[in-house]
Each structure stands twice: as C-alpha cells, then as structure tokens.
Amino acid sequence: MPRSKEQFKEMREKTRSIILEKALLLFANKGFHGTSINDIANEAGISKGLAYNYFESKDAILQAIIDTALTAGLEVMNVSKLSDDPYKQLELLIVKTFDHIQKNDNYWRMFSTLMLQPKLSNITEKMVNEFGTNAMNETIKIFKKIGIRNPETEALILDGVLDGIILHYLFFKDKYPIKKVKNKLLKKYSREELEKIKVL
Amino acid sequence: MPRSKEQFKEMREKTRSIILEKALLLFANKGFHGTSINDIANEAGISKGLAYNYFESKDAILQAIIDTALTAGLEVMNVSKLSDDPYKQLELLIVKTFDHIQKNDNYWRMFSTLMLQPKLSNITEKMVNEFGTNAMNETIKIFKKIGIRNPETEALILDGVLDGIILHYLFFKDKYPIKKVKNKLLKKYSREELEKIKVL
Amino acid sequence: MPRSKEQFKEMREKTRSIILEKALLLFANKGFHGTSINDIANEAGISKGLAYNYFESKDAILQAIIDTALTAGLEVMNVSKLSDDPYKQLELLIVKTFDHIQKNDNYWRMFSTLMLQPKLSNITEKMVNEFGTNAMNETIKIFKKIGIRNPETEALILDGVLDGIILHYLFFKDKYPIKKVKNKLLKKYSREELEKIKVL
Amino acid sequence: MPRSKEQFKEMREKTRSIILEKALLLFANKGFHGTSINDIANEAGISKGLAYNYFESKDAILQAIIDTALTAGLEVMNVSKLSDDPYKQLELLIVKTFDHIQKNDNYWRMFSTLMLQPKLSNITEKMVNEFGTNAMNETIKIFKKIGIRNPETEALILDGVLDGIILHYLFFKDKYPIKKVKNKLLKKYSREELEKIKVL
DNA sequence: AATGAATGAGAATTCATTCAT
DNA sequence: TATGAATGAATTCTCATTCAT
Structure with missing residues (x-):
C-alpha cells in the first residue's frame, strides 16, 4: 500500500526545507563556490543524488x-x-x-x-x-x-x-x-x- | 653580452605587475573563482608555467x-x-x-x-x-x-x-x-x- | 467483492503492454540510452516502482x-x-x-x-x-x-x-x-x- | 629552455591521433554510450584531464x-x-x-x-x-x-x-x-x- | 627564464535500482 | 499492487599545480 499523497508531500516539504536550511548555512559560511553539493547533502543527512531529486542544480538551490x-x-x-x-x-x-x-x-x-x-x-x-x-x-x-x-x-x-x-x-x-x-x-x-x- | 642585473630585475618587476594588473581585471569582472590561472596567463601574454615562476599559487596572486x-x-x-x-x-x-x-x-x-x-x-x-x-x-x-x-x-x-x-x-x-x-x-x-x- | 483472477491477469497484461508500447516509442525516438525508466513510467502513466514490478530491469524491457x-x-x-x-x-x-x-x-x-x-x-x-x-x-x-x-x-x-x-x-x-x-x-x-x- | 614550437606540435599531433585511434576502437566495440572518457584515456595511456586538453567534450572526439x-x-x-x-x-x-x-x-x-x-x-x-x-x-x-x-x-x-x-x-x-x-x-x-x- | 603538455583531485550531474510504507 | 523517496555508483568535465625539456 503506497503512502498517501499527503504523506509524500510532507516528506518532500521536510527534506526540501532541510536542504535549503543547510545550504544557506554552508553558503553563508563557506561561500557558494566553496560549498559542494556533497557538503550540502552530508549536512542535510541525505545522499547527493537525492538533492538532485529536489533541485535540478546547485544554482537552483541558490x-x-x-x-x-x-x-x-x-x-x-x-x-x-x-x-x-x-x-x-x-x-x-x-x-x-x-x-x-x-x-x-x-x-x-x-x-x-x-x-x-x-x-x-x-x-x-x-x-x-x-x-x-x-x-x-x-x-x-x-x-x-x-x-x-x-x-x-x-x-x-x-x-x-x-x-x-x-x-x-x-x-x-x-x-x-x-x-x-x-x-x-x-x-x-x-x-x-x-x-x-x-x-x- | 649578458644583461645587467638591473635589467633583469626591471623585467621581472614589469612582468610581475602585468600579471597583477590583468589578474585584478579578471577577478573584478569574472570573480576569483571564475578566473583560471590560464585566463590570467593568456591575458598577461605569458605561459601558465611562467606565472608560477612569479607567484606560488593563485591565492598568492590575490x-x-x-x-x-x-x-x-x-x-x-x-x-x-x-x-x-x-x-x-x-x-x-x-x-x-x-x-x-x-x-x-x-x-x-x-x-x-x-x-x-x-x-x-x-x-x-x-x-x-x-x-x-x-x-x-x-x-x-x-x-x-x-x-x-x-x-x-x-x-x-x-x-x-x-x-x-x-x-x-x-x-x-x-x-x-x-x-x-x-x-x-x-x-x-x-x-x-x-x-x-x-x-x- | 474481489476481482476474479481473470480480471487481475487481464489488467496485468494490459499494463505490461502499455509499458512495452511506450518504451518502444521512446527507444525509437530518443535511443535506448537516451530513455530513462522514469520516461517510460511517466509515459505509461505508472510509477517507477511499478515498472520494476513488471520488468526486472531496463534491459528486460528491451x-x-x-x-x-x-x-x-x-x-x-x-x-x-x-x-x-x-x-x-x-x-x-x-x-x-x-x-x-x-x-x-x-x-x-x-x-x-x-x-x-x-x-x-x-x-x-x-x-x-x-x-x-x-x-x-x-x-x-x-x-x-x-x-x-x-x-x-x-x-x-x-x-x-x-x-x-x-x-x-x-x-x-x-x-x-x-x-x-x-x-x-x-x-x-x-x-x-x-x-x-x-x-x- | 622550452621545447620548440615544432616539438610541441609533434607531441600534440601524436597524442591527438592516439586518442582518436583508441576512441574509434572503443566506440566501435562498446558503442559510444558504452565508452567513457576514462576508458579512452586509459586505453590511450593518458590521464582523463589530458583528453580534455585535446577535445572539449566526448562529443567533440566523435x-x-x-x-x-x-x-x-x-x-x-x-x-x-x-x-x-x-x-x-x-x-x-x-x-x-x-x-x-x-x-x-x-x-x-x-x-x-x-x-x-x-x-x-x-x-x-x-x-x-x-x-x-x-x-x-x-x-x-x-x-x-x-x-x-x-x-x-x-x-x-x-x-x-x-x-x-x-x-x-x-x-x-x-x-x-x-x-x-x-x-x-x-x-x-x-x-x-x-x-x-x-x-x- | 620559459613553455605548454600532463596530472589528479575534485566538482556537478544522471539514473538504474531499491526500499519503506 | 503501487508509490515515489532515497541511494550510490558511474560519468562528464574543470582546473590548480607540476614537470620535462
């Protein structure tokens, strides 16, 4: 039985905002170029690939x-x-x-x-x-x-x-x-x- | 007839300041990360290797x-x-x-x-x-x-x-x-x- | 009232052939490598996961x-x-x-x-x-x-x-x-x- | 003392044709998509980076x-x-x-x-x-x-x-x-x- | 002093496949 | 049965730096 639409939406919302939150922190502290997608994914506790499930590029995160x-x-x-x-x-x-x-x-x-x-x-x-x-x-x-x-x-x-x-x-x-x-x-x-x- | 020490020093000084001048121009227009050593060397009319003869790293140029x-x-x-x-x-x-x-x-x-x-x-x-x-x-x-x-x-x-x-x-x-x-x-x-x- | 076995089988058969049909269309137009499982699933109107329920791999679809x-x-x-x-x-x-x-x-x-x-x-x-x-x-x-x-x-x-x-x-x-x-x-x-x- | 222009040209010519030769062999045997730049570089006996010194992309090699x-x-x-x-x-x-x-x-x-x-x-x-x-x-x-x-x-x-x-x-x-x-x-x-x- | 070929350590990105529900 | 979030390995490409000559 699949998760409900709500459940999925919630999951996405949550992960998405974690990514944004951690990315902002890193961008602010290490600069945009000094921060890799890897950094962001690690900090957010997700895989690199997943970040691309949410944002199509590093620029898109910014x-x-x-x-x-x-x-x-x-x-x-x-x-x-x-x-x-x-x-x-x-x-x-x-x-x-x-x-x-x-x-x-x-x-x-x-x-x-x-x-x-x-x-x-x-x-x-x-x-x-x-x-x-x-x-x-x-x-x-x-x-x-x-x-x-x-x-x-x-x-x-x-x-x-x-x-x-x-x-x-x-x-x-x-x-x-x-x-x-x-x-x-x-x-x-x-x-x-x-x-x-x-x-x- | 070898050049005098003065002449050598003068040449070095000149090349050095050309590198700095061009690097500044590029850094200002394309950003530090957006500028490669190659860009600088090309702009300065010298080889990449020679740039490293004058400065030990990109950071050192900055x-x-x-x-x-x-x-x-x-x-x-x-x-x-x-x-x-x-x-x-x-x-x-x-x-x-x-x-x-x-x-x-x-x-x-x-x-x-x-x-x-x-x-x-x-x-x-x-x-x-x-x-x-x-x-x-x-x-x-x-x-x-x-x-x-x-x-x-x-x-x-x-x-x-x-x-x-x-x-x-x-x-x-x-x-x-x-x-x-x-x-x-x-x-x-x-x-x-x-x-x-x-x-x- | 549960569906009869016949009905289930029929549904499976139908989904299976939709997948194959759409996959063929995509392979022909974008190439095998240029087509992702996602493309196929989207085109077929099913989820990525379900596609794997029908075929164990992309190669198997081919x-x-x-x-x-x-x-x-x-x-x-x-x-x-x-x-x-x-x-x-x-x-x-x-x-x-x-x-x-x-x-x-x-x-x-x-x-x-x-x-x-x-x-x-x-x-x-x-x-x-x-x-x-x-x-x-x-x-x-x-x-x-x-x-x-x-x-x-x-x-x-x-x-x-x-x-x-x-x-x-x-x-x-x-x-x-x-x-x-x-x-x-x-x-x-x-x-x-x-x-x-x-x-x- | 730097190499002469001829020497450099010769080197480039040689490496370039090795890349092309090996790439053709690999493309023919493993397909274009089945061949990675890494494969080509390994086969040609050079580093990945050098391949990009000669061709700006895999497509450009093709x-x-x-x-x-x-x-x-x-x-x-x-x-x-x-x-x-x-x-x-x-x-x-x-x-x-x-x-x-x-x-x-x-x-x-x-x-x-x-x-x-x-x-x-x-x-x-x-x-x-x-x-x-x-x-x-x-x-x-x-x-x-x-x-x-x-x-x-x-x-x-x-x-x-x-x-x-x-x-x-x-x-x-x-x-x-x-x-x-x-x-x-x-x-x-x-x-x-x-x-x-x-x-x- | 000078050249540019060559290296190698990352970086961004893709995608087949798995998994929890 | 069904979903789509999540993974991770592979891939293309970049570039500061080194090296042979």
Missing part, C-alpha cells in the same frame, strides 16, 4: 533560497501600511531593517558575497533590482512626504548608510556595537533632527 | 593584489598630515575616498566579492582589519577633535555610509549619481551642519 | 520488446505456406517485408540502433541470428526452387538489398520514395527478369 | 573521428575522374566501396550504431547527408550515362544493396562471404547484364 528570502525581505520594507506618519515610517524602516538583518544574518552574509559576483549576477540581479528599487521608492516617498529637499539623494544616503552598517555588522558580527549604531541612526533620522536639515 | 592596494589605500586615509583643521580633514577624507574608489573601482569590486567569503578570509581578514581599524581611528580622532559626542559611534556611521555608498556605486556603476551623493555628504559633514548636531 | 517483435517478424518471412509458386513467394516476401517495415518503423528504427551495439548484443544477437537465418533459409529455398545458380549468394544479395533499403527508409522516412523502389525491386525479381539471369 | 573519416570516405566515391567509361566507373565504385569498408570496418561499425540514434543526429546528420547525397549523385550520373531507365530509382537500389551488404558484413564479420557477394554484384552490374535490363 535560486530557491533567494526567492524565499525575497518575499520575506520585501515585507520588511513595507512600512507605509503600518503608519501614516512619515517620521514613524522612517523609524519603523530603520528598526525593522536592523531586526531583519540580525535575525537573518546568514542569509545576508551569503547574499552579500554573491551580489557583486558577475558570474552569478543573472540569479542575483533580479533580486537586487527588485529589492533595491523597492527600498529606494519607499524611502523616497517618505522623504517627499516629510518635505525634504532632494529626496532622491537623501534616500540614496539613507539606504547607503543602512547597507554599509549591515556590511560591517555582517563582517564583525558580535564585535560590532549594532545597538548603539542603531540608536544613533534613529536619532539622526528623528523628527527633531530632520527639521533642522530640511532645507539642506 | 594576496599580492591586496597587499599592493593596502598600501595605496592606507595613504588615502592619512588626512591628518594634510591639514590641522578637523573639518577640513573630514572633507578631505570624504573627497579622497570617493576619488580613490572611482579610480580603483576594479580593485574594490573584486575586494567586495571577497570580503565576506570566509574561505578566503585568511587572506582578506588581515586587510580588512588593518584597513578598517586605521580608517576608524582616523575618523574617531577627527570627531574627537571637533568635540562631537560619541565619536566612536559617529565614526561607525560615517564609515558605514561611505562603505554603503561605495557598494551601491560598485554595483550600479554609471547609473549611480555618485557626484550628487558626494556633495550631499560633504554638506552633511560640513562645519555648519556638524555644529548643529554636536550635542546629539 | 528484451521483451525484441521477443514480441521477433514472433511477429518471423511470421512475415513465412511465405512458403501461402503459395507453392516460388516466383509468387518471392513477390510476397518483398511485398510483405515492405509492408511490415512501414507498419513497424518504430520498432525497426530502435532495433537498427541496437543491432551493432556490442554491449547489448547479448540481447540482440539471438534476435538477429534467429531472424537472419530464418530469412536466409527461406530465400535460399525459393531461389533453389527457381533453379538459380548460387542460390546462397543470390539470397545474400536479396536480403542485403532489402535491409539496405529499409535502412535508408528508416533514416529518410517520408523523403524516401519507398513505393517506387518497391516496384522496381518487384520487377527485378519478377519471373521475366529472373529467367534472364538464371545462369548468371 | 565529431573529430567523423570529420576525419568523411574526407577519406568522399574520396572513395570519386570514381568519375578515374575513368570515362560508366561501366568501368560502376565497377570501380563497387570495388572501392568494398575495399574501403574492409579496411575501415571499425569506423563503419561505429558509424552504423550512431546513424539512427536521434540524440546524436546533429553530429551524424551532416555526415550522412553529405556522404549519402554525394554517393547518390555519383551513381545517378553513371546510370544516366549508361542510359538506364529511372536512373534515380536504380541508384537507390544500388546504394541500398551496397549498404545492406555492408551492414551484414559488419555484423557477421569473417563469417560473411564478402568476396563471393562482391563478385556476384560485379556481375550483376556488368555491361552484359545491364544491357539486358536497360529497358526495365
């Missing part, structure tokens, strides 16, 4: 990881529906970004190593563009609402500082005083401070 | 590129001897950093892809630490001189925003409005603006 | 196809019981061969790709020998009855020309003027023509 | 074998420049074909296994078409010159019988009475016999 994260990541940016106050939105954007990175540091470490790797850019490019454009647009909208001069440039700087800090945090991990930096940033982008530089 | 750049890079940070005015120093730091990245974008593109790749971190770690610490110290010193509260955190933010912008610039290249962003940043870190936030 | 066809093929050759006239028999042999190939071109295309593949010859050798010998004997008998000199060599030539034309037809398919060639061949082996060359 | 043989094979067909007499040409065509096959049986055995294999047909198709068309044209020309009715159909039959006999010979090798068959065929296509069937 693709799946990125796709999964893309959805989650875009959600973070979506602060406009949480508040109408642009100052509050700004605060939320910063807070949620820091939160997200701290909770998903493996993913972002992996992603950072890939982002500028030209050979893989067909996989990452879509991600970066979709994500980046989305973040920028959101930030620009906020700055416009606040009434800051040159909202586009100001957005580039905010996104820059966020990404820069993320980069440093990913590299130095626990040695990086992420909390202090976050608070300072929140102050810099608080209503009081922004009022001062509105006309800059 | 090492040499990084070492070379480290020296040049550290020079950029050294703004304290150009002026005694901390505001002027800050301006110089920003201007020189942007200049440096624009003139050495291949190097930084390559470096970015490597920085977070743990397998190569024995090579890059030294670089990052030396460079990063140096930059931080310099920036902290300036902020202290200016009398800003929390100079360490402020320095982390400045270094963050610089690195973030560099990252975006490296990724988007000519599509990135680097000039506008630079000017905005210079304003943000000008005497007038800093006076306002001194007590932040 | 074996079964060949065996099935062997029986049908041998029937074609059996012209002696349809007429006593050797000229009529010759005509029938040619006509039936052409008919058979046109109706079973998938089978013969598959078979041709296999015939000279030594690794599979343990499977095909029996087939070729049994079939070939049979055809030859039949042809020799006819030529002897007609009274042609060197009936063995003549038979080799007739079998040769038939197989050669089949090969060309299988390769060129609809582009090959099979009808014209058949008619010409029938003339060449007609009573009138054979009388002329009897003493050749 | 391609090279076919290309080499194509040139040689086309030469065989070129009987028109050896004599102006169409009867003599016909005789030469038959004799040279038999000779060629006997001397190159490995090649033709390999080729036969490939010809109808759809997956490889992009490699073999060109060969078959070029070769087949050439042979046909040559034969048609001869039959036209002789003044036979339906020279095209007659050519299809001659080419058919030749290919059929080749096929049988390749399969049965020494058990096949190739000499007798050749002589009988020469008689069938001699001036005397053709005169008889001219009007057929």
Whole structure:
C-alpha cells in the first residue's frame, strides 16, 4: 500500500526545507563556490543524488533560497501600511531593517558575497533590482512626504548608510556595537533632527 | 653580452605587475573563482608555467593584489598630515575616498566579492582589519577633535555610509549619481551642519 | 467483492503492454540510452516502482520488446505456406517485408540502433541470428526452387538489398520514395527478369 | 629552455591521433554510450584531464573521428575522374566501396550504431547527408550515362544493396562471404547484364 | 627564464535500482 | 499492487599545480 499523497508531500516539504536550511548555512559560511553539493547533502543527512531529486542544480538551490528570502525581505520594507506618519515610517524602516538583518544574518552574509559576483549576477540581479528599487521608492516617498529637499539623494544616503552598517555588522558580527549604531541612526533620522536639515 | 642585473630585475618587476594588473581585471569582472590561472596567463601574454615562476599559487596572486592596494589605500586615509583643521580633514577624507574608489573601482569590486567569503578570509581578514581599524581611528580622532559626542559611534556611521555608498556605486556603476551623493555628504559633514548636531 | 483472477491477469497484461508500447516509442525516438525508466513510467502513466514490478530491469524491457517483435517478424518471412509458386513467394516476401517495415518503423528504427551495439548484443544477437537465418533459409529455398545458380549468394544479395533499403527508409522516412523502389525491386525479381539471369 | 614550437606540435599531433585511434576502437566495440572518457584515456595511456586538453567534450572526439573519416570516405566515391567509361566507373565504385569498408570496418561499425540514434543526429546528420547525397549523385550520373531507365530509382537500389551488404558484413564479420557477394554484384552490374535490363 | 603538455583531485550531474510504507 | 523517496555508483568535465625539456 503506497503512502498517501499527503504523506509524500510532507516528506518532500521536510527534506526540501532541510536542504535549503543547510545550504544557506554552508553558503553563508563557506561561500557558494566553496560549498559542494556533497557538503550540502552530508549536512542535510541525505545522499547527493537525492538533492538532485529536489533541485535540478546547485544554482537552483541558490535560486530557491533567494526567492524565499525575497518575499520575506520585501515585507520588511513595507512600512507605509503600518503608519501614516512619515517620521514613524522612517523609524519603523530603520528598526525593522536592523531586526531583519540580525535575525537573518546568514542569509545576508551569503547574499552579500554573491551580489557583486558577475558570474552569478543573472540569479542575483533580479533580486537586487527588485529589492533595491523597492527600498529606494519607499524611502523616497517618505522623504517627499516629510518635505525634504532632494529626496532622491537623501534616500540614496539613507539606504547607503543602512547597507554599509549591515556590511560591517555582517563582517564583525558580535564585535560590532549594532545597538548603539542603531540608536544613533534613529536619532539622526528623528523628527527633531530632520527639521533642522530640511532645507539642506 | 649578458644583461645587467638591473635589467633583469626591471623585467621581472614589469612582468610581475602585468600579471597583477590583468589578474585584478579578471577577478573584478569574472570573480576569483571564475578566473583560471590560464585566463590570467593568456591575458598577461605569458605561459601558465611562467606565472608560477612569479607567484606560488593563485591565492598568492590575490594576496599580492591586496597587499599592493593596502598600501595605496592606507595613504588615502592619512588626512591628518594634510591639514590641522578637523573639518577640513573630514572633507578631505570624504573627497579622497570617493576619488580613490572611482579610480580603483576594479580593485574594490573584486575586494567586495571577497570580503565576506570566509574561505578566503585568511587572506582578506588581515586587510580588512588593518584597513578598517586605521580608517576608524582616523575618523574617531577627527570627531574627537571637533568635540562631537560619541565619536566612536559617529565614526561607525560615517564609515558605514561611505562603505554603503561605495557598494551601491560598485554595483550600479554609471547609473549611480555618485557626484550628487558626494556633495550631499560633504554638506552633511560640513562645519555648519556638524555644529548643529554636536550635542546629539 | 474481489476481482476474479481473470480480471487481475487481464489488467496485468494490459499494463505490461502499455509499458512495452511506450518504451518502444521512446527507444525509437530518443535511443535506448537516451530513455530513462522514469520516461517510460511517466509515459505509461505508472510509477517507477511499478515498472520494476513488471520488468526486472531496463534491459528486460528491451528484451521483451525484441521477443514480441521477433514472433511477429518471423511470421512475415513465412511465405512458403501461402503459395507453392516460388516466383509468387518471392513477390510476397518483398511485398510483405515492405509492408511490415512501414507498419513497424518504430520498432525497426530502435532495433537498427541496437543491432551493432556490442554491449547489448547479448540481447540482440539471438534476435538477429534467429531472424537472419530464418530469412536466409527461406530465400535460399525459393531461389533453389527457381533453379538459380548460387542460390546462397543470390539470397545474400536479396536480403542485403532489402535491409539496405529499409535502412535508408528508416533514416529518410517520408523523403524516401519507398513505393517506387518497391516496384522496381518487384520487377527485378519478377519471373521475366529472373529467367534472364538464371545462369548468371 | 622550452621545447620548440615544432616539438610541441609533434607531441600534440601524436597524442591527438592516439586518442582518436583508441576512441574509434572503443566506440566501435562498446558503442559510444558504452565508452567513457576514462576508458579512452586509459586505453590511450593518458590521464582523463589530458583528453580534455585535446577535445572539449566526448562529443567533440566523435565529431573529430567523423570529420576525419568523411574526407577519406568522399574520396572513395570519386570514381568519375578515374575513368570515362560508366561501366568501368560502376565497377570501380563497387570495388572501392568494398575495399574501403574492409579496411575501415571499425569506423563503419561505429558509424552504423550512431546513424539512427536521434540524440546524436546533429553530429551524424551532416555526415550522412553529405556522404549519402554525394554517393547518390555519383551513381545517378553513371546510370544516366549508361542510359538506364529511372536512373534515380536504380541508384537507390544500388546504394541500398551496397549498404545492406555492408551492414551484414559488419555484423557477421569473417563469417560473411564478402568476396563471393562482391563478385556476384560485379556481375550483376556488368555491361552484359545491364544491357539486358536497360529497358526495365 | 620559459613553455605548454600532463596530472589528479575534485566538482556537478544522471539514473538504474531499491526500499519503506 | 503501487508509490515515489532515497541511494550510490558511474560519468562528464574543470582546473590548480607540476614537470620535462
């Protein structure tokens, strides 16, 4: 008597997510090129062949990881529906970004190593563009609402500082005083401070 | 008539720097893993075997590129001897950093892809630490001189925003409005603006 | 109410022949090596595991196809019981061969790709020998009855020309003027023509 | 001191032809799919990697074998420049074909296994078409010159019988009475016999 | 110093076959 | 009987590194 469709689906779901989980861990720690399918299979406790039952190539595993994260990541940016106050939105954007990175540091470490790797850019490019454009647009909208001069440039700087800090945090991990930096940033982008530089 | 020792040394030096130059170009465009020794040798117009006469491994080529750049890079940070005015120093730091990245974008593109790749971190770690610490110290010193509260955190933010912008610039290249962003940043870190936030 | 044994047997027989039918189609179109058990199972609408319930290996499927066809093929050759006239028999042999190939071109295309593949010859050798010998004997008998000199060599030539034309037809398919060639061949082996060359 | 260009060229030439020679032998005896690069390298006494220094893929080895043989094979067909007499040409065509096959049986055995294999047909198709068309044209020309009715159909039959006999010979090798068959065929296509069937 | 042929240790991928249910 | 997840051995291909000359 064969297993039921549900049972099979469950099995697949479980194995699939183990593969993705372990692959992410390895990609983040050893790099994409430094990780072999063998590594992933061993770590996931399955055979090399089985990995190919789930993903047609190593690239497809990466693709799946990125796709999964893309959805989650875009959600973070979506602060406009949480508040109408642009100052509050700004605060939320910063807070949620820091939160997200701290909770998903493996993913972002992996992603950072890939982002500028030209050979893989067909996989990452879509991600970066979709994500980046989305973040920028959101930030620009906020700055416009606040009434800051040159909202586009100001957005580039905010996104820059966020990404820069993320980069440093990913590299130095626990040695990086992420909390202090976050608070300072929140102050810099608080209503009081922004009022001062509105006309800059 | 045998060549003089000088001539030999000169030739070696020249070949060596051609290898490094071509390797950097390839690493930046195709990634470290995507570039083979063969590629480098072909591009440099020498044989594969000869490349090993100059560098004992592919890693050693990378090492040499990084070492070379480290020296040049550290020079950029050294703004304290150009002026005694901390505001002027800050301006110089920003201007020189942007200049440096624009003139050495291949190097930084390559470096970015490597920085977070743990397998190569024995090579890059030294670089990052030396460079990063140096930059931080310099920036902290300036902020202290200016009398800003929390100079360490402020320095982390400045270094963050610089690195973030560099990252975006490296990724988007000519599509990135680097000039506008630079000017905005210079304003943000000008005497007038800093006076306002001194007590932040 | 359990199904009767008859019903079960019938179902098995049906599934078995679906497998063989689909396998033949795939072998003919993608080659034996180019066809996976998965392909066959999918095409047959069953699971991979079930295929192994019917055949113990991929080779066994091939074996079964060949065996099935062997029986049908041998029937074609059996012209002696349809007429006593050797000229009529010759005509029938040619006509039936052409008919058979046109109706079973998938089978013969598959078979041709296999015939000279030594690794599979343990499977095909029996087939070729049994079939070939049979055809030859039949042809020799006819030529002897007609009274042609060197009936063995003549038979080799007739079998040769038939197989050669089949090969060309299988390769060129609809582009090959099979009808014209058949008619010409029938003339060449007609009573009138054979009388002329009897003493050749 | 490096080897001279000549020395390198010689080395390459030698290794290359060993690879091709051994590959042909293996392809003919074990089939294309039944032969691994490892087999070829072992047989050729070189490392697997070196084989890839000479040919970029297993397909490329096959391609090279076919290309080499194509040139040689086309030469065989070129009987028109050896004599102006169409009867003599016909005789030469038959004799040279038999000779060629006997001397190159490995090649033709390999080729036969490939010809109808759809997956490889992009490699073999060109060969078959070029070769087949050439042979046909040559034969048609001869039959036209002789003044036979339906020279095209007659050519299809001659080419058919030749290919059929080749096929049988390749399969049965020494058990096949190739000499007798050749002589009988020469008689069938001699001036005397053709005169008889001219009007057929 | 210089060449490029040669090696060999992996890497990704495929697929016939087995197995637990 | 039936399913498809799981295995593992084999296969193609890559490339840093060595070596003979």
